[in-house]
Amino acid sequence: MKVPFELEWLGGAAERHFRKARPRTEELPWGTVDPSRYDPAAVDRARSSWTEVAINEYRAVASFSEVLRALVDAKAPLDLLGMTSDFLADECAHVELASRMAMELGGAAPRLVDFDRFTGPLRRGLTASQRANELVLRVSCISEAFSGGTATVSYEATSHPLPRAVYGSILRDEAHHRRLGGLYFEWALSRIDEAELRRLGQVLLASLRGLAPFWKSRSATSKEAPAWSEADLGALGWLGPAQFAPVAKEVVVRDILDPLATIGITITAAERAELLG
Ligand SMILES: [Fe+2]
Numbered sequence: 001m002k003v004p005f006e007l008e009w010l011g012g013a014a015e016r017h018f019r020k021a022r023p024r025t026e027e028l029p030w031g032t033v034d035p036s037r038y039d040p041a042a043v044d045r046a047r048s049s050w051t052e053v054a055i056n057e058y059r060a061v062a063s064f065s066e067v068l069r070a071l072v073d074a075k076a077p078l079d080l081l082g083m084t085s086d087f088l089a090d091e092c093a094h095v096e097l098a099s100r101m102a103m104e105l106g107g108a109a110p111r112l113v114d115f116d117r118f119t120g121p122l123r124r125g126l127t128a129s130q131r132a133n134e135l136v137l138r139v140s141c142i143s144e145a146f147s148g149g150t151a152t153v154s155y156e157a158t159s160h161p162l163p164r165a166v167y168g169s170i171l172r173d174e175a176h177h178r179r180l181g182g183l184y185f186e187w188a189l190s191r192i193d194e195a196e197l198r199r200l201g202q203v204l205l206a207s208l209r210g211l212a213p214f215w216k217s218r219s220a221t222s223k224e225a226p227a228w229s230e231a232d233l234g235a236l237g238w239l240g241p242a243q244f245a246p247v248a249k250e251v252v253v254r255d256i257l258d259p260l261a262t263i264g265i266t267i268t269a270a271e272r273a274e275l276l277g
């Protein structure tokens with residue numbers, strides 16, 4: 001069932017503990033965005049986009065919780081478990097940053113979320129190692145690599161100091177989240193056979209097909225002038241869909257397909273052509 005995306009905040013001891021764990025949030029230049037200085041259509045689009053980031057970061061909390069549990073079950077090295085645990089607080093901090101950014105622009109856009117299907121489904125009957133392989137692949141090697149790689153380009157276009165600081169803070173953490181995949185597979189690869197590599201290739205293909213609308217959808221391929229000022233949208237942290245499309249495709253090849261191919265997780269040339277065509 002879909003329900004409105006809303007966040008609660010307890011304050012008191014919970015807030016103090018969280019602030020101690022992630023003290024930088026309060027140092028950002030909050031309260032410095034004046035939405036009336038920007039094109040209203042650009043503000044509206046930026047507001048929706050930051051709301052969607054908040055939802056995606058919230059999903060990342062759920063995803064890394066699943067990754068952590070799978071790594072525990074697969075008896076991954078303890079320091080890798082500790083590293084992954086730390087990411088949960090990072091993702092909570094990112095939810096806060098993105099939602100406060102939406103508030104600065106006039107408040108979060110209303111969004112419905114299905115929490116019963118919040119993260120991707122895992123097939124039944126997988127072993128603990130297969131679950132760990134699949135979740136690390138989907139979350140660290142694909143999802144984090146995609147969001148981090150594309151956000152780097154959006155960050156470069158962002159001129160207002162507040163969204164720049166938000167991106168800076170998020171991207172610093174995401175770099176570690178993306179590294180987990182490489183570290184995990186370095187440890188796990190000798191235990192992964194050919195059949196499992198082929199299975200992971202299919203997981204890769206399915207995940208990337210889920211991202212394809214970023215470069216294949218009508219808004220991504222439209223040549224029409226956008227309904228908002230691209231300069232103002234950029235200042236507030238966002239590329240329009242037509243500008244985003246080539247960035248998304250480049251990140252998929254450079255940060256996802258190519259590095260995964262070096263460890264034997266691949267899709268066929270025909271699948272690649274169909275995906276990127
Ligand atoms: Fe994040």
Ligand SMILES: [Fe+2]
Pocket residue numbers: 060091144173174177
């Ligand atoms: Fe992340």
